[in-house]
Amino acid sequence: MAASQSPVELVCPAGTPAALRAAIDAGADCVYLGFRDETNARNFPGLNFSREELAEGVAYAHARGGRVYVAINTFPRAGHPEIWHRAVDDAARLGVDAVILADLGLCDYAARKHPDLRLHLSVQASASSAEAIRFYHEAFGIRRAVLPRVLTVSEIAGLGAAVPVEMEVFVFGGLCVMAEGRCALSSYATGKSPNMNGACSPASHVRYIEKGDKVVSQLGGFTINTFGAGEPAGYPTLCKGRFEANGRLNYLFEEPTSLNTLSILPEMIAAGVRAFKIEGRQRGRAYVANVVRSFRQAVDAIARGETPPDMALEDITEGGRQTAGAYERSWR
Structure with a gap:
């Protein structure tokens, strides 16, 4: 009860x-x-x-x-x-x-x-x-x-x-790594705002593409992450993307x-x-x-x-x- x-x-x-x-x-x-x-x-x-x-x-x-x-x-x-x-x-x-x-x-x-x-x-x-x-x-x-x-x-x-x-x-x-109610990342990538449309990283804009032994996750045409063989392919949200910066591949905003x-x-x-x-x-x-x-x-x-x-x-x-x-x- x-x-x-x-x-x-x-x-x-x-x-x-x-x-x-x-x-x-x-x-x-x-x-x-x-x-x-x-x-x-x-x-x-x-x-x-x-x-x-x-x-x-x-x-x-x-x-x-x-x-x-x-x-x-x-x-x-x-x-x-x-x-x-x-x-x-x-x-x-x-x-x-x-x-x-x-x-x-x-x-x-x-x-x-x-x-x-x-x-x-x-x-x-x-x-x-x-x-x-x-x-x-x-x-x-x-x-x-x-x-x-x-x-x-x-x-x-x-x-x-x-x-x-x-x-x-x-x-x-x-x-959420942003101040809640103030995130524009999803709307930038997909045109759908989590704060107005209620959809952060909507599934309609998600794609998984196989490239050799790797899986690439995309959101709104942007590559968010690349996963190696046997690595679980997470859902692509920009704040949890793994990007290359200064020669290093890392989670720039937030790790899963x-x-x-x-x-x-x-x-x-x-x-x-x-x-x-x-x-x-x-x-x-x-x-x-x-x-x-x-x-x-x-x-x-x-x-x-x-x-x-x-x-x-x-x-x-x-x-x-x-x-x-x-x-x-x-x-x-």
Whole structure:
């Protein structure tokens, strides 16, 4: 069952109805998801929810003590906000527990049209200062801010003491090397913006080409990586490309690796974090169930005053590597 005694919410990904059920059954307090259109930042074929599926998902979660948050976190096209407004209206009508928004105009629309709807600020808004978060709270009644993955634990603690809203942080899954909501790499290569169209490195622009004993991955006609015989061919995103510079072949932006903060969850709680968020709406239900179950055990152990158990999650991390990211930043 989803209900727990922990003071920290476990917010988990649901890219499909099956993943929603898997997350709730594995112990998620909340699931976050999106409609099947460009209003959410994971707008990929085969993912996301129709209105009917959302209604069924809300019923499934609520019957088991869970909650559902809908991400409407892309930026509306200038002069054509209709589908974004409809997404907010439908989420409210279907009884979701919160909507996750990034755009100023959409925050204003939701606050005016649905004053009883709980509003969360998406990481896509890139609000990383007390002044920015207070503005969203005072202007639109934002109740929670999902923090960008660029802050240290001590910086998060400082924010918590200075803002009147709950703080949510990512604790596992993919990393973004850009300030969230400010990435133009994908739109440069493909014409599709992750912040407006909801598609970072869309599959329609991906190509794998065999050249002898090598495999070349391309995005929008740009070569992103070359893999040798027997080397797993990763998905081509520009920020994880392997390029030659100054005579050296290397990952210039970010090496394939995943965020994993299991070892510092107690410090996060002490810093005032209210919700732990797991990334992965593009992942299957087996991945979701495995990660949610592991973090459920860890969070419950902390709530009992115990040390979280060791969890072997290397097999499902990107590149088989893990990092605590900027939370334990040692550079300046």
